[in-house]
Amino acid sequence: MEEKCYSKVPVFENGMAQPVFPFTDGKSGEKYDAKTSDTVRYCVYVESDYDMDGDGKRDLVKALIQVPRSAVEGNYKAPALFEARPYCAGVQEDGYQHMKDVAEKEYRKFDMEELNHKADPRVPTGSISAMELALKTDPSDWYYPDKGNNNSMVYENLENFNYYLVRGFAVIVSAGFGALGSDGFNFVGSDFERDAFKCVVEWLHGDRTAYADRTGTTETKADWCNGKVAMTGRSYAGTMPFAVATTGVEGLKTIVPVAGIADWYTQQNMQGAQRYWPKEMLNSFLAYYCSSRYNDETLSEKQLDDIAAFHHELSLQQLKCGFDYDPEFWGSGNYRLNADKIKCSALIVQGLNDENVSTKQFEMMYRSFKQAGQTVKTIVHQGPHITPTMPNKNYGILLNGQFYDDVVNKWISHYLFDVENDAEEMPEVLAQTNYDQKKWETEKSWLVSDSMKLNSAESGEAVIDTDWEKAGISAENFDDVMGITSTNMGKRYVTAPFEKAVTVQGTVCLKMRAALKDGDAECDFHPENRNDADTLTMKLGNSKISGKMDDVEVAVLLCDVCDEEFDSIQTVDPERNIVPVEVVKEGGIVNGGDLPAFDEAEFKTVHKKYRVITRAFADLCNPEAGYEPETAQNSIELKKGEYHDYNIYLNATRYTVQPGHSLAIVIATEDPVNCLIHKTYSVAIDNASVKAEVPVTKAAEDRTLTLK
Structure with missing residues (x-):
């Protein structure tokens, strides 16, 4: 040797x-x-x-x-x-069950100044x-x-x-x-x-x-x-x-x-709306999950109770914010x-x-x-x-x-x-x-100077609602349905196929005018717990706690679509967390010294007619919300039929649209994967107002969107 x-x-x-x-x-x-x-x-x-x-x-x-x-x-x-x-x-690891166990529990009042x-x-x-x-x-x-x-x-x-x-x-x-x-x-x-x-x-x-x-x-x-x-x-x-x-x-x-x-x-949120997984929306969930100090056998009952009382107060502080940005609660974490x-x-x-x-x-x-x-x-x-x-x-x-x-x-x-x-x-x-x-x-830079504009050629009003059953959607198939066809829950605006490849890089901004079409605001749009969240977390968007209308949500998707199936890398599980890999070379990642090597892997591809490039969530109650998180502070009371202008910023991306493929903008209501509170409401969209500013690495001609 x-x-x-x-x-x-x-x-x-x-x-x-x-x-x-x-x-x-x-x-x-x-x-x-x-x-x-x-x-x-x-x-x-x-x-x-x-x-x-x-x-x-x-x-x-x-x-x-x-x-x-x-x-x-x-x-x-x-x-x-x-x-x-x-x-x-x-x-x-018992985070979900713990939140249910403590949802109605009474704790001593914890004053944050005690910290x-x-x-x-x-x-x-x-x-x-x-x-x-x-x-x-x-x-x-x-x-x-x-x-x-x-x-x-x-x-x-x-x-x-x-x-x-x-x-x-x-x-x-x-x-x-x-x-x-x-x-x-x-x-x-x-x-x-x-x-x-x-x-x-x-x-x-x-x-x-x-x-x-x-x-x-x-x-x-x-x-x-x-x-x-x-x-x-x-x-x-x-x-x-x-x-x-x-x-x-x-x-x-x-x-x-x-x-x-x-x-x-x-x-946790985007432009006044929920973004994260429903049962983990309260920061106190993560705080508890990481608090291995609970397992310190030297702590007294009082010390353990103090930790628990602090976590409960952290929940109460967030409930006051609803899904909106509050400088006092969120400011320290806005690094x-x-x-x-x-x-x-x-x-x-x-x-x-x-x-x-x-x-x-x-x-x-x-x-x-x-x-x-x-x-x-x-x-x-x-x-x-x-x-x-x-x-x-x-x-x-x-x-x-x-x-x-x-x-x-x-x-x-x-x-x-x-x-x-x-x-x-x-x-x-x-x-x-x-x-x-x-x-x-x-x-040379992530921030590009060129952009492509997508403009709707449609007129009239499109109406979308939150009826999951009528749309035939669930957490397992939301992207599949929305990526391929319009339903009562989502409307698609699609470009003609591209003749040349175009690379999108940065943050896409969707502009639209929309209004609350229907819904019982007095009863908080009849909230339902479809994802088995604890009752404490379910209070997050409760108008009686926050004192304001909250979380009349729209989800926006930018998709690559094609008449023929194509290979793409995308998540395959309902929570959108897993892209499978396959080993292409055993021991291919060399660590050197006395250390064993790892396997070299590549991502597995799927074969579909669409691929979600990026997405966003926004609350219609926050028309002032923009790219910066602190712009989501102010919310309004929606009135039926009263239109407001929205600028919705999708998550940053880099993606090349191939020749023969089209871009589709999908405007939907609730996304079952990221839905803490299922509500019953409908939204009217002014079709002619739908536009998107798409940053690209090289100048590309502007595109017209049609309703499909």
Whole structure:
């Protein structure tokens, strides 16, 4: 067997860190020996500025540290790759049932001001080195049963970043406030949540104190770190890098957010209407789901009750907003409002078929970095809510013939190790095409200057209603029906077939005039719970609680349609969350060093006469709502027959319409997949008013829409 050649310092070739460090698995349980492990592992407890639970002591944030042993031994200073992921210390998988259990439960009144307790910082009474702490630490501190998730072992993403460990980077993972091992409460989209992770960056940079355990007496420093940090991760873990970046924290040199959220309001809602999955519309659902601190056996009944009372109050605060934007509730999670504070670069990654975190989110991030004058690149692929390499599923897709982690490696080697490479010369947009997944195209900017106008040639009035049964639609077939034909629930406006290919890139804006045609507003349009949501969540659009008419929804789809079936990549499940993959090369994704390879995969295609390119939701009660989330504050009382003008912004996309294909705009009422409250109403549309502004990469002639 060939002997491995290891190094005590990082080695770079072709602008990338090479896999020259040995690796020891952190999951080896009793076999794990800190004395001989090539990867030093231990946990620290970073002191924050907050005392959310009012115990007179500043809240501590637990973080798992993984560092190549050579850096801890002092042979070089390792930069840090940090994933801030509230799920990683365990979850409460009974979220749906829990929301039903607590829907009618009474809690003590929780005043949100209680979160702002002040406490003096601790004064360390001693110190301990990283190696000394690692030698004292038991693997059960980072690898333990997750009682809330089928007893899986956490930190559940322990090995997601082994690729970087064998190349000389340190890897840090934290679940933040409200997680097992940390103090405080999980408060989705708040300054508290953001700052928990900011504190970890500050510790890595040398600006904050961390302790060896939860007693908070013995200090430990990240003296193996060069003070430079990159943040990355997907979904929630792709959101926190952007949140922390908007604080301007020192030491954060770059972020690589994957399918991250730029604004929590727009994640849950769009232009005054529900956007997300019905049973997860309350932020308190996610807060509970991530609160593994409930499983801390050292907590008293009062401490547990305080967490529960806080979560309930979080529900009540959101119910007052309805589906509209409220600056007090949503402002802290609208991170783009602090874009001017950004001081780092970004490589933003997004799947164009992601119906979990909407594509609008990555575009808002991109715009924020442009506003800040910072370097920003974006990679968009044809996948759903995934990272181009999925370690937990043992597969990855190639990015224009490159391994995803190699692309990230070059990027962070430049920013964290100061390697002179061509990372900043990457194209500003690298996009996988929808018509050939092996083909990738580049653009100088995501924001294009050309546009194509679609104008309706129809006159008169179109009426659509919410009768699912009459339309023959359900969550399983909504797209299939709407993509192919007009029904009582949706009207299609279709162009003539294109003679030349046209590439749409950016945000499509639909303009229309519409009015409430019919419906019993006095009875809230007779709400029905078609998706088995809990009664607390069902109060979200209740006019008696919010004091206003709410959620008279329209859904808008932009579709590629053709008389002949064609291959396309699209989601295949009712929740629109899965694009299947197939292995094309076993072991094709090489991780290097002592690490096993992953399989190279491609997306499976479907064969249909349509493909939904992008979609949007809007509330007719919010005619002022536009692209920016804060424009959805003002709602009106709809009156039957009274028309209003609407500008509806669809989720960002990049899509090439092939010759012989047409574009179809579909205006519908309710979408069963994203329907918390089924209501009975009808909407009148002024056909002649229907227009769309479509951003394109090259000038294209304007098109006429006809009603079909």
